[in-house]
Amino acid sequence: MTRDELKAEMLRHLQYSFGKDPAHAQVRDWRMALSMAVRDRIVEPWFAATRATYSGQHKRVYYLSLEFLIGRLLEDAIVNLGLGQAAREACAALDLDFEAVMTDEPDAALGNGGLGRLAACFLDSLSTLSIPAHGYGIRYEHGLFKQSFHEGRQVEQAEDWLNQPHAWEFERAESSYEIGFWGEVEEKDGRAIWHPGDAVLARAYDTPVIGWQGRWANTLRLWGAKPTKLFDLARFNTGDFTAAAQPEEAARTISRVLYPDDTTDAGRELRLKQEYFFAAASIRDILRRYTSEYDDIRRLPHKVAIQLNDTHPAIAGPELVRILHDEHGLAFDEAVQIASATLNYTNHTLLPEALERWSEGLMRHLLPRHMRLIEQIDDWHARTTKGRTLSAIDQGSVKMGELSFMLANRVNGVSALHTGLMKKTVFAELDRLHPDRIVNQTNGVTPRRWLLACNPGLSGLVTETIGTGWEDDLERLGQLDPHVSDAGFRARFAAVKRANKAHLSDWIGREMGISVDPDAMFDVQIKRIHEYKRQLMNVLDVIATWHAMRGEPGLDWVPRVKIFGGKAAPGYQTAKEIIRLINDVATVVNSDPAIGDRLKVVYPPNYNVSMAERLIPAADLSEQISTAGKEASGTGNMKFALNGAPTIGTLDGANVEIRERVGAGNFFLFGLTAEEAMARREVPDHAGRAIAASPELAQAIAHLERGTFSPGEPDRYRHLAQILRHHDYFLVCSDFAAYHAKQRAVDAVFRDRDAWVAMAARNTARSGWFSSDRTIRSYAAEIWDVTPVEVGPGACVLAS
Ligand code: 26W
Numbered sequence: 001m002t003r004d005e006l007k008a009e010m011l012r013h014l015q016y017s018f019g020k021d022p023a024h025a026q027v028r029d030w031r032m033a034l035s036m037a038v039r040d041r042i043v044e045p046w047f048a049a050t051r052a053t054y055s056g057q058h059k060r061v062y063y064l065s066l067e068f069l070i071g072r073l074l075e076d077a078i079v080n081l082g083l084g085q086a087a088r089e090a091c092a093a094l095d096l097d098f099e100a101v102m103t104d105e106p107d108a109a110l111g112n113g114g115l116g117r118l119a120a121c122f123l124d125s126l127s128t129l130s131i132p133a134h135g136y137g138i139r140y141e142h143g144l145f146k147q148s149f150h151e152g153r154q155v156e157q158a159e160d161w162l163n164q165p166h167a168w169e170f171e172r173a174e175s176s177y178e179i180g181f182w183g184e185v186e187e188k189d190g191r192a193i194w195h196p197g198d199a200v201l202a203r204a205y206d207t208p209v210i211g212w213q214g215r216w217a218n219t220l221r222l223w224g225a226k227p228t229k230l231f232d233l234a235r236f237n238t239g240d241f242t243a244a245a246q247p248e249e250a251a252r253t254i255s256r257v258l259y260p261d262d263t264t265d266a267g268r269e270l271r272l273k274q275e276y277f278f279a280a281a282s283i284r285d286i287l288r289r290y291t292s293e294y295d296d297i298r299r300l301p302h303k304v305a306i307q308l309n310d311t312h313p314a315i316a317g318p319e320l321v322r323i324l325h326d327e328h329g330l331a332f333d334e335a336v337q338i339a340s341a342t343l344n345y346t347n348h349t350l351l352p353e354a355l356e357r358w359s360e361g362l363m364r365h366l367l368p369r370h371m372r373l374i375e376q377i378d379d380w381h382a383r384t385t386k387g388r389t390l391s392a393i394d395q396g397s398v399k400m401g402e403l404s405f406m407l408a409n410r411v412n413g414v415s416a417l418h419t420g421l422m423k424k425t426v427f428a429e430l431d432r433l434h435p436d437r438i439v440n441q442t443n444g445v446t447p448r449r450w451l452l453a454c455n456p457g458l459s460g461l462v463t464e465t466i467g468t469g470w471e472d473d474l475e476r477l478g479q480l481d482p483h484v485s486d487a488g489f490r491a492r493f494a495a496v497k498r499a500n501k502a503h504l505s506d507w508i509g510r511e512m513g514i515s516v517d518p519d520a521m522f523d524v525q526i527k528r529i530h531e532y533k534r535q536l537m538n539v540l541d542v543i544a545t546w547h548a549m550r551g552e553p554g555l556d557w558v559p560r561v562k563i564f565g566g567k568a569a570p571g572y573q574t575a576k577e578i579i580r581l582i583n584d585v586a587t588v589v590n591s592d593p594a595i596g597d598r599l600k601v602v603y604p605p606n607y608n609v610s611m612a613e614r615l616i617p618a619a620d621l622s623e624q625i626s627t628a629g630k631e632a633s634g635t636g637n638m639k640f641a642l643n644g645a646p647t648i649g650t651l652d653g654a655n656v657e658i659r660e661r662v663g664a665g666n667f668f669l670f671g672l673t674a675e676e677a678m679a680r681r682e683v684p685d686h687a688g689r690a691i692a693a694s695p696e697l698a699q700a701i702a703h704l705e706r707g708t709f710s711p712g713e714p715d716r717y718r719h720l721a722q723i724l725r726h727h728d729y730f731l732v733c734s735d736f737a738a739y740h741a742k743q744r745a746v747d748a749v750f751r752d753r754d755a756w757v758a759m760a761a762r763n764t765a766r767s768g769w770f771s772s773d774r775t776i777r778s779y780a781a782e783i784w785d786v787t788p789v790e791v792g793p794g795a796c797v798l799a800s
Contacts, residue, residue: 001041003089009037010090022094028164030096031074031104034087035167038077039208046208046217052789053132057293059302059786061126061133062286064279064316065119065309067258068137068220069111069144071449071609073168073207075102076124079453081214106161107608109143110222112262112569113528114635115348117609118414118772119309121635124446125776127211127218128472130788136282136313138274139169139205139222142257147567147606152583156570158257168207169222175204177284178228179277185369192326194369200251201226202281212448212472215791223281227251261569262528263354272315272358272366279316287323297328301341301409305784308345308408311356311400317343317407318370318377326369336380336407344783345404345411346441348632350418350426351532356400363398374398381406387433405430405437410783412441415633415654421674439782442657443633444772447474450639454613457496458644458764465489475768484765490757497620497644497760504618508602514590517597520559521750524645525623526607526615529568529575532630536720537732538562538623539582541740542589542601543700543709550594558747561600563615565607577720579603584709584716612636616643620760621668621746624649625739627730629674631655638770644760648746650735654770662766666759670742671735680734687725690733697736701725 014020014033025033053060078087091098111117119135126133145156180196187193202223210217227247236244253270254277290304291297308314317339324335349355364371378392392402405411405427413419419440423431431438452459452471462470465483470476483489501518509515525538542562549557564582568575586601604611622640624631624647631653641647641658648668649655659667672680680686691698704721707714724733750756780786 001083001086003086003093006034006037006083006086007090007093009040010034010094013037027096027100027104030091030094031101032165032167034091034101035074035077035105038074038081038083038087039167041081041083041214042077042208042210042217045210045214046219049130049132049216049218049789049791052791054293056789057303058132058789059784060289060304061131061780061784061786062282062304062306063119063122063126063133063135063309064282064306064313065116065135065137066275066278066312067111067116067309068108068119068123068135068222069113069116069609070108070120071613072102072105072107074105075453076449077210079448080124080128080210080212103610105167106164107143107610108161109159109608110137110140110258112144112258112260114633115262115310118348118443118635121444121446121449121772122776123209123218123220124211124448125444125772127209127216128446128448128773129776129780130211130216130791131218131776131780131786132789133218134286135209135218135220136278136285137220137222138255138258138278139224140255140258141224141252144258144567144608145260145570149579149583149603149605152580152587154568154576154579156260169205170207172204172206172221175221175285176226177202177281179280181273181276181366183368185372191329192369192372194322194326199228200254200277201228202277204281204285216789221282221285223255223278225251225254225256225277260567261571263349263351263530264569264572265354265356267356267358267362269362269366272362275312276315276319276367276370279313280319282313283316283319283323297324297330298334298338300338304342305786306343307779307784308343308404310346310348311404314345314356314400314404315367315370317404318367318373321373321377321407322369325373332376333380336377340407341409343404343408345408347401347411347413347418347422347426350421350632351630355426357394357397358400359397360393361396371398374403377403377406385433387429390429390433401426402430405434408437411438412779412783413438413632414441414443415657416440416442417629417651417656417674418632418653421629441775441778441783442654442770443635443638444770444775445635445638445642446772447471447642449613450616451642455496455500455617455643457499458493458617461489461492461496462764470768472773474771474773477765477768480761480765484758484761487754490754490761493644493761493764494753494757497618497757500618501620504614507614508604512602512604514600514602515597516561516600516602517559520561520597520600521620521746522561522563522618523621523623524563524565524615524619524640525625526563526565526612527634527636529566529572529578531574531578531730532627534625534627534730534732534735535564535566535582536578536724537625537736537739538564539578539585540697540700540732540736541743542585542599543703544696544740545743546585546589546592546595546599547699547703548696549598550592553594557598558750559598561602563619564601564603565611565615567607574720574723577717581704581709581717581720588709612639616640616645619643619645620750620756621645622647622649624652624655625671625735626650626652627735628652628672628677630730638767641763641767642770644764646759646763648739648742658767658770661769662763666762666766668742668746670738672731677731680731681729686731687728687733690736691725694733694737694740696740697733 182197
């Protein structure tokens with residue numbers, strides 16, 4: 001598609017799809033017009049993919065996730081269709097600022113963090129690999145809250161991505177299902193019939209997911225809740241307006257907002273309603289599609305593989321058993337066998353507070369038939385495994401991890417270390433009963449969004465050096481390795497990073513009024529705020545460095561810009577205190593004349609996918625400093641390595657595999673291992689001992705306690721200091737000295753520009769394995785037993 005064709009299409013949509021006169025069009029109008037013109041190019045490969053799947057009777061993958069952290073879609077579609085140049089030129093020809101058009105699109109923030117973003121990367125790879133697949137989730141009216149800071153404190157506001165036309169979805173009124181709740185179960189001639197007390201309508205909204213080079217497109221189907229009963233006109237006529245609108249309100253509540261917790265099981269009824277609403281609608285839709293093609297329900301596992309993205313969709317298991325047994329009349333055990341040959345479950349965390357447990361009372365009240373079936377499934381498992389000691393029902397609650405495990409064909413962790421720990425801890429008994437069920441699938445990220453789109457400078461250098469083809473075969477980056485010893489290549493690599501840093505410095509200056517030196521080291525920690533991710537240890541390092549700089553101003557310090565980004569779950573007080581501390585430290589350090597440009601702290605509010613795309617290409621150092629054994633994998637760590645930012649990190653999650661692949665010499669390792677951490681926690685007063693052994697740490701904590709960063713309220717951080725001294729479950733004190741010393745080692749390498757650039761370039765060259773294409777190929781082979789559909793050259797303009 002040429003520039004002129006695209007320009008003409010934009011003008012046509014602007015005028016005829018949006019009825020806007022070009023003379024009066026706003027950026028938003030042009031963005032929508034461009035989106036429509038690009039979307040038109042997706043429809044054909046989308047239809048072709050669906051037809052090919054039906055005609056080839058191919059097995060389908062269904063990825064059920066309560067979260068899809070998609071971000072923006074326009075640039076992603078342009079890149080996947082190879083329309084980058086045409087789009088830039090068409091916008092230029094229409095005198096539009098391309099960056100402004102791209103950034104006008106709101107993020108689809110339908111997720112909290114790692115789990116949701118992984119789901120989005122997986123959809124991109126499933127389409128790129130032309131594997132027939134559907135993503136199923138909820139169309140929240142309000143995604144993850146907007147974060148702003150008021151006097152350093154996090155303030156949450158409702159996110160409102162749908163308060164404007166959404167370019168990428170197609171409403172499917174014809175695909176709606178009634179989803180029941182409550183009610184009772186009638187036992188009639190040996191059969192159970194559930195009579196729900198009330199119901200809502202699940203309506204489908206489809207978003208096409210185009211793959212690399214437009215060869216294939218799958219569907220992301222998100223469910224919106226609608227009332228089964230229309231507006232109650234009778235009530236309205238009696239003047240009882242609220243009652244008249246009540247059914248609508250009650251229904252919409254289910255898909256109104258994303259739960260902002262990413263590690264604590266809220267255990268609220270609405271959350272379980274959300275989980276059942278989308279799981280039941282998805283199972284209905286899957287079986288409707290299957291029975292439209294095949295008439296033997298017993299062969300379901302041959303044509304359908306379902307992946308449960310953590311336990312949030314786990315109720316889909318009992319729902320599938322219910323329909324196979326209660327509606328299709330299969331014997332119970334056969335229904336369970338077919339279900340467990342179809343279902344697979346991914347665990348994303350070992351944190352006890354994040355493992356979902358639903359009270360039996362709530363489950364029985366909301367889903368009476370399912371609670372009965374869960375008891376039967378638990379019994380079936382005990383019967384078939386002689387594992388009487390183990391139950392999914394414990395002390396009045398249903399453990400969704402155990403239930404998902406029992407009903408799964410395969411269970412996987414998301415990094416080698418995490419999968420190993422799953423076998424040794426939370427699922428040790430089940431692993432003993434089912435030794436071949438747990439497999440590892442180390443996470444990955446899509447190189448289209450996380451390298452090609454967000455870092456055109458580096459992508460250009462890569463293509464110049466090794467040609468194209470790496471975009472969907474990322475381990476080709478390994479061909480860069482020999483070039484690292486070439487000074488010219490290193491110079492161009494450094495120039496790309498420098499340009500990205502200058503671009504970010506301008507943005508930080510513009511958006512935050514903070515001037516940062518683009519030659520300083522950009523040291524970045526961006527992720528959800530959580531004690532196990534140890535943003536607190538990072539800010540203690542800032543305090544210790546600041547104190548040392550003031551103490552020895554004459555030393556030749558390596559200038560640093562500490563960049564933080566991340567939201568705290570609204571109910572997580574300690575995380576909110578950490579946010580406030582980072583902002584308070586920034587206020588003091590950034591205005592300290594004794595420090596000047598040698599140390600700056602920058603914490604842009606409202607970290608999201610689009611901000612990650614802006615920060616990661618400009619990063620020098622990637623902070624992956626979680627307490628070993630706590631971060632299941634991490635995926636930000638992979639994005640930084642790909643974009644030429646070496647890691648300072650612990651042997652936790654996928655850091656272990658990143659270090660193995662980039663080489664120990666290209667990774668700044670520190671800290672206790674997972675085993676050592678478990679042992680250290682048993683040492684009496686382990687924090688006190690560490691503080692006594694590290695004057696820098698003692699000093700930093702003293703600053704907290706004397707209110708150095710909260711002059712008006714000296715006690716403001718007494719609680720945080722108290723946690724550090726007397727609890728420190730996440731071993732911040734025990735790992736601090738090693739961390740602080742390792743940061744000095746980082747300084748030493750950074751001083752040697754050539755050594756640093758070589759290290760950075762080797763991280764890029766050796767991170768190809770962390771492509772989500774590799775991960776999906778592995779799921780396809782080891783879990784889903786599906787193979788990519790052979791497709792001819794797609795609708796990709798590159799081909800023409
Ligand atoms: C019930 C509340 C709740 C909500 C979300 C509990 C737990 C979650 C997610 C599982 C948390 C999450 O996002 N986990 C992250 O998943 C990533 C993708 O696998 C991993 O890379 C991260 O290490 C893990 O923390």
